[in-house]
Amino acid sequence: MKGKSFIDIRTLVRKNILTMKPYSSARDEFKGEAEVFLDANENPYPTPYNRYPDPLQKEVKEKLAALKGVDASQIFLGNGSDEAIDLLIRAFCEPNHDSILITEPTYGMYAVCADVNAVNIQQVLLTPEFDLDLDAFPNAFDATTKIIFLCSPNNPTGNLLSRDKIIEVLNRFYGLVVIDEAYIDFSNSRSFVQELKKYPNLVVLQTFSKAWGLAGLRLGMCFASEEIISILNKIKYPYNVNIRTQELSLEALENAYKKDIWVDEILNQRDKLIKALKGLKIVDKVYPTDSNFILVRVQDANATYRYLTDNKIIVRDRSRVSLCYNCLRITVGTPEENETLIKALKQL
Structure with missing residues (x-):
C-alpha cells in the first residue's frame, strides 16, 4: 500500500475539538507593526519581559x-x-x-499523558533485539486506536527502530503515527520529517533538550501536516513558549554549528565509554546504541545503582522495565564524568 494521501484528518479529531472556538489572545488578533501596545493589560514599563511573547513563535519557526x-x-x-x-x-x-498504542519498553510519558486524559493504553512488546514486532501489531490495536507512538532512537534501549517496519506501520494504520526523534541527531539515520508530504497521518517529534543542549529551556518541536498543526494551535495555551526561550532558541539556531560540534564530541566519548564498559567484570552486555546514552546489563542493577549514588554518580536504573532486566541506562557525559564513572565501577 502506498502513502495514504486520501486520509481526512478531521475524521480522527474529537468532535468537540473540531467545533470549539479557540481562545484568541490580543497578539493573535493584531497583524502588522505597531508602536503603542494598549491591548493586553501589560505593565508598560520595560523589565525587559513586560510584554507577552509571540503566541506562535513565528521567528523561531521560520529559522527552524x-x-x-x-x-x-x-x-x-x-x-x-x-x-x-x-x-x-x-x-x-x-x-x-x-x-x-505504545511499544514496550519506551518513553514513559506517552502512557502518563494517556492516563491523565483518561485514554486507554494498548501495548506491543518489542522483539528481544528491541525492534518492532509487526506480527503482533494486528492483534494489538482495534477501532478505538487513534495514535501509535514509536520512539526512534528508542528510550531506554538507545537503538533505532527498523525504518522499513516503521514505514509498514505508516502504510497499514489509519490513525496518527507519532515518531519521537528526540535522539535522532546522534544517529546516522535521516529524519522522518522529510516524509511528511507522503504520509498525512505522520507526526514527528524532536527537541532542543538533547543535541542542542537546551534542556533547561523546555522547548519541543512537532512536525506534521498544516492541518494537524492547526489543531494543536487551536487547543494550546495562548503563550506556551516564553520570550526568553524564544530568544535563546533563536540564538542556538543561528549558531547551529555548535550543536554539530557537541554531537561529534559526544559520539567520540560514546565510543570510548562503550569500550571501557565492555572491559568491566560486572558488565554482562552493552547494547548497540544510536543515541547519547548506553543501555548496559550488569550482574546486579539495584546494587550497582545504589553503589553509584553513594559515590554521588547518578545513572538510571531500568531493571524493572520490560526486556531490561538488570539494566542501567547511562548518559554519555564529559570525558571527566565518564572517567569518574568507569573508575568507580572498576572498584566493584
Whole structure:
C-alpha cells in the first residue's frame, strides 16, 4: 500500500475539538507593526519581559523551517515535547473510549499523558533485539486506536527502530503515527520529517533538550501536516513558549554549528565509554546504541545503582522495565564524568 494521501484528518479529531472556538489572545488578533501596545493589560514599563511573547513563535519557526526543509506552518513548538504528546492525545482521543498504542519498553510519558486524559493504553512488546514486532501489531490495536507512538532512537534501549517496519506501520494504520526523534541527531539515520508530504497521518517529534543542549529551556518541536498543526494551535495555551526561550532558541539556531560540534564530541566519548564498559567484570552486555546514552546489563542493577549514588554518580536504573532486566541506562557525559564513572565501577 502506498502513502495514504486520501486520509481526512478531521475524521480522527474529537468532535468537540473540531467545533470549539479557540481562545484568541490580543497578539493573535493584531497583524502588522505597531508602536503603542494598549491591548493586553501589560505593565508598560520595560523589565525587559513586560510584554507577552509571540503566541506562535513565528521567528523561531521560520529559522527552524529553513533548517529542517519544511514550511513554518508544519511546525508546532511546545513546552518540551511532552506538551505536544499531551495535546495530540487530547485532540485526537476521546476520553474513556479511544486508545493509544505504545511499544514496550519506551518513553514513559506517552502512557502518563494517556492516563491523565483518561485514554486507554494498548501495548506491543518489542522483539528481544528491541525492534518492532509487526506480527503482533494486528492483534494489538482495534477501532478505538487513534495514535501509535514509536520512539526512534528508542528510550531506554538507545537503538533505532527498523525504518522499513516503521514505514509498514505508516502504510497499514489509519490513525496518527507519532515518531519521537528526540535522539535522532546522534544517529546516522535521516529524519522522518522529510516524509511528511507522503504520509498525512505522520507526526514527528524532536527537541532542543538533547543535541542542542537546551534542556533547561523546555522547548519541543512537532512536525506534521498544516492541518494537524492547526489543531494543536487551536487547543494550546495562548503563550506556551516564553520570550526568553524564544530568544535563546533563536540564538542556538543561528549558531547551529555548535550543536554539530557537541554531537561529534559526544559520539567520540560514546565510543570510548562503550569500550571501557565492555572491559568491566560486572558488565554482562552493552547494547548497540544510536543515541547519547548506553543501555548496559550488569550482574546486579539495584546494587550497582545504589553503589553509584553513594559515590554521588547518578545513572538510571531500568531493571524493572520490560526486556531490561538488570539494566542501567547511562548518559554519555564529559570525558571527566565518564572517567569518574568507569573508575568507580572498576572498584566493584
